[in-house]
Amino acid sequence: MKEVSIQELQINPYTMFSKDWMTLTAGNDSSGFNTMTVSWGHIGSIWDGGNGKHNMPTVLCYVRPSRYTKVFMDSEEYFTLSHFPEEYRKALNYLGSHSGRSENKVQTAGLTPVFYENTTYFAEADLVFVCRKLYEQEMTEAGFQDRDLITRNYPRKDFHTLYIGEIVKVLMAE
DSSP states (O other): OEEEOGGGOOOOHHHIIIIIOEEEEEEETTTEEEEEEEOOOEEEEEEEOSTTOEEEEEEEEEEOTTOTHHHHHHHOSEEEEEEOOGGGHHHHHHHHHSOTTTSOHHHHHTOOEEEETTEEEETTOSEEEEEEEEEEEEOOGGGOSSTHHHHHHOTTOOOOEEEEEEEEEEEEOO
16 A cells, blocks of 8 residues: 545545445554444534644544444544445455454454554555544534434434544555
């Protein structure tokens, strides 16, 4: 993987999340890690980060309280979003339908963890966003203006936690 500037990227963030999917991974070699498949998220910019970091590049990720990855998202400062070539669709399906609490789902899916600067990504990825957690907020029922979204997406009232992360590095397969 080589580091690239986010300004050099020619990507469609909507497609990357909704069609291709990605993995959200938190944790590291010493404290352990977990990953999950994500199909919801955003890439953009927000806030003045100081030190010349105007309009910081950021990602928004959503994690339900039941997901094992949330334990690591809540305890770690860094996380990654990894994008994969289409040939890894079966592995992403597996990661999204099995829990890391009860098995080594990464190994079963055939992926290779890479421990990098206090976080984890996968050798098979073609694009990785290394992110530093800036903000987290539990979504609440009161915040929904369109109440039908609750019926369709949260029948058990298991609202996601929203995380905003600063994109501190972008890694691309060579």
